Amino acid sequence: MRKILMGAGAGLALLTGVIGYNTWQFTPQASQSAAPYVLGADIDAAAQSLSKAVQFKTIANGSHQEEFDGFLALLKSEFPLIANKLTLEPLANNTQLYTWHGTDPSLAPVLLAAHSDVVPISFGSLDRWSYTPFSGEIADGYVWGRGTLDDKGALIAIMATVEHLLATGFTPKRTVYLSFGGDEEIGGDGALAVANHLIAQGVTLDWALDEGSFVLQDVIPGLDVPVASINLAEKGYVTVKLVARSPGGHSALPPRVTAVGRIARAVDALQTTPVPGGLSDVSGAFFDNLGRHFSLEKRVLFANTWLFSPLLNVVLSDAATTNAMLRTTTAPTMLAGSNKENVLAAEASAVINFRIHPRDTIDSVIAHVTETIDDPEVEIVVDRQFSSNPSPVADEASAGYTQIQTAITQAFGPLATVPGLTIAATDARHYALAAKNAFRINPFKVTNDDIARFHGIDERLSIENLEAGMNFYGALLSKQ
Ligand SMILES: [Zn+2]
Structure with missing residues (x-):
């Protein structure tokens, strides 16, 4: 028993040591020596x-x-x-x-x-x-x-x-x-x-x-230093329309699943199963550079993503702004069904707009939609004309x-420069x-x-x- 406790104690000390060392090392990358530049124009x-x-x-x-x-x-x-x-x-x-x-x-x-x-x-x-x-x-x-x-x-x-x-x-x-x-x-x-x-x-x-x-001042919570986000990439764009059809008819005799219910279920599935994302690729580079400028208690997390990335994923996915940095976003924007309260919809539809993270493509997003909805009765119509990878x-x-x-x-004085995503x-x-x-x-x-x-x-x-x-x-x- 004592040996087990001693082993656990040593393990904990080692873990604390690793976390502490990583955090201590996790400081802003030394920027180029940059004397202020003044153009002198009118x-x-x-x-x-x-x-x-x-x-x-x-x-x-x-x-x-x-x-x-x-x-x-x-x-x-x-x-x-x-x-x-x-x-x-x-x-x-x-x-x-x-x-x-x-x-x-x-x-x-x-x-x-x-x-x-x-x-x-x-x-x-x-x-x-x-x-x-x-x-x-x-x-x-x-x-x-x-x-x-x-x-x-x-x-x-x-x-x-x-x-x-x-x-x-x-x-x-x-x-x-x-x-x-x-x-x-x-x-x-x-x-x-x-x-x-x-x-x-x-x-x-x-x-x-x-x-x-832009150079962001007081935009990122917890950071006093201005942040120049030099963006390396921009997201793609695709819109899909989900369509369900039924014979329609009188609302006094509804089938077990209506066209509207089928579309509602599909939209809910897409909302509750976001496109996978996380601290990799350009998102990883952004938070790795940004994280170095935070106060100690936040820096501990970003310095030890090997341990804390599941926690960071949950926290960062919770706010719309950081979620958009982590993944392809899913935005249901339009819904249509019957135009009368006592008539079953012969056709119901939803429109979903996706902003595609550089790790994904139009085709991988469509594959995610198909797999997530998992309903052959819902037709997935892709607007290819107004889409871009x-x-x-x-x-x-x-x-x-x-x-x-x-x-x-040189133009703004000391600040944080980070690579980002538009x-x-x-x-x-x-x-x-x-x-x-x-x-x-x-x-x-x-x-x-x-x-x-x-x-x-x-x-x-x-x-x-x-x-x-x-x-x-x-x-x-x-x-x-
Ligand atoms: Zn513009």
């Missing part, structure tokens, strides 16, 4: 350019061509050195591709991206805006209006930075492309045209950088990632076709309050952020 002039850019109502629905024409003319007049020295190729749907020729053609080019189209003002919300959404008001240290965060802020920051670097006589060694899609919000055929155009010319980009994330996952060990990580630190779609998935690696982040620091303004009411960008963003692009471009 920020007030850049804010004025953004204000003017917002005033063009560039909604990509086919009926605002004169707004796009005005916007593209504005770029020429605001940034005359770019108009003079860079090559401009107009591509599909008001998309603009600028080429800044580098001095060393043996180096693989890089691409900075943003988009000029914006989403409309949602119906009935106009009177809740502090300033008219397309006025481009400059007040309280912000440029206000639709498109400031998404994505004219980045577009103007890139243009103003390049204009300034041209004025100082800088020429990159690598060729740098600036690509501004005109239809990101409706599918991004413009960015696809850019990728195809580059591929046709035999160009393989070393990397492309587009929107898809997840993007490839960029390499966080590549030089491009390190350059972006360093430039973020849960919505961006143009970056198209640029990825022509690039070894595609990364996603806009160099602006946002809080939850700012994120709510994205596609929402009172969208705005602080002039401080515009300046930090330009310092970021300046630091990044000066290394090319």
